[in-house]
Amino acid sequence: MTGWYTLLAQTLLGMIGFPDYPAYVAHRRQHHPEQPILSEAEFMRVRQEARYGGGKGHSVRCC
DSSP: OHHHHHHHHHHHHHHTTOOOHHHHHHHHHHHOTTSOOOOHHHHHHHHHHHHHOOBTTBOOOOO
C-alpha cells in the first residue's frame, strides 16, 4: 500500500506543478551517473520554466 500511496502522491504533486526532487536525484544517479545533478533550487527553476515558458526570451504566463 505504501508504494501505491507514494506513486499517487508523486502524481498529484506533479499535476499541480510541484516536481519530486528526490525522485529526480535517484533517477540521475541510477541512469546518468556521469552527468551532474542540479541543486534543488536549479531543478525547481528549470521545472517552472518548462511548465510556464519562462527563460530563453519567453515571457512567463499562466494561460
